[in-house]
Each structure stands twice: as C-alpha cells, then as structure tokens.
Amino acid sequence: MMKDWNRHAPIANFVRNRRKKSDLTQIELADMTGVGVRFVRELEQGKPNLMTDKINQILLFFGHTLTPTPISDETRRNLGS
Template sequence: MGTTVQELGAAVRHARKQQGLDQLLLADLAGVSDRFLRDLEHGKPTVRLKEVLRVLDALGLTLQVRPR
C-alpha cells in the first residue's frame, strides 16, 4: 500500500472505485462518516486508526506492518 498517509488514501480510493462504490455507500458499509472517508482518501494525517481499519475491512483489504 505504500508508506505515507497519502498513499494509503490513494489505495483506498482506488479500491473503492474498482469495486464500483461511491464514498457515501462505502462510508455506510464501514460505519464511518462520509467526511472521514473523504479525509482518509485525501491523506489527512490525523485520521483515526480504528476507522481506517473499518474502511479497509469493508473493502476486503488488510493493513500490513513489517520491518523496513
């Protein structure tokens, strides 16, 4: 997915579009606000991890942590 918040947001946006979802529908499926999803997709650095994980789960994505 990359190493920056902007890359994470771009990956979420790409996956959402690939699945034919608009922001409102994905936000509803993930249980987050549409404002949160917009912030995430635009790379806002202060998004909450708990909600990020909900969005990733709704898209069928996982977050991977590994040594550099």
Template sequence: MTTFIETPQHLGEIVRKARKALRLTQPQLALAAGVGVRFIVDLEAGKPTVRLENVLRVLQALGITLKASGLDDISEDPGVRA
C-alpha cells in the same frame, strides 16, 4: 498482491482505487464501514490524523487486510501479546 504503504497519502490512494474498483461511491463505502462520509474524504486525501479504528473499518469493508512485517520477535499467534 502485497503493497507497501509508507505515507498517509499512499494509503488514501489505495483506498480510493479499491473503492473505485468495487464501484462504490464515498457515501456507499462510509455506510458499509460505519463511518462518516467526511472520514472517507479525509482518508482518501491522505489526512495524517485519521483514527486507526476507523481506517481498519474501511479496510475491512473493502476486503483489505493490514499486515505488519519485519517484526521477527513478535509471535504470529494473535492471542499472544508481547
């Protein structure tokens, strides 16, 4: 399934729904992702200034991948940098 994320609040909703679907508490997700519980609370609340590095850790812990689309001129080979 592909979901388009356009706001920090929408990202927070997705994280919360995924966490609950996996039957994880916020402290359990924080431990799995290597972040603090406060970070999970802020992320799920849609705080716009959360650290991207930690967002990626949380998404990975939930089994969610992040994909950029609409960028036809960027190589799909992750080893190639523009």
C-alpha cells in the same frame, strides 16, 4: 488547511482506487463501513492523524487491515533528514 495532507499516501491511494473499482461513491462506502462521509473524504485526501480503528473499518471491507511493515535500513537512515 491541506498543507500536510498527502493525497498520494499509500492508504489514501488504496482506499480511493478500491472504492472506484468497486463502483462505490464515498457516501456508499461510508454507509457500508459504518464511518462518516467526511472521514472517507479525509482518508482519500491523505489527512494525517486519522483514527486507525476507523481506517481498519474501511480496509476490512476490502479484505485488508493496517499492519506494521518493515522498512529498509536506507529508509530508516533517511527518516531524520
């Protein structure tokens, strides 16, 4: 089930760390951001293909948003590997 999940993905780490620093449970964060608890859990566990609008609902709570980030030429070359 969690074969392709990445608990250490940047967004998963960011949300999990910010939630803990804010002394919030996953349930409290879900309630405060208007998303489901299951979504928060799956986001923190690095589930791929989550809906970006819901991710942004959570990131906005912490004053952030999803944005395109440039990658290095080396990273771009390694994408096909």
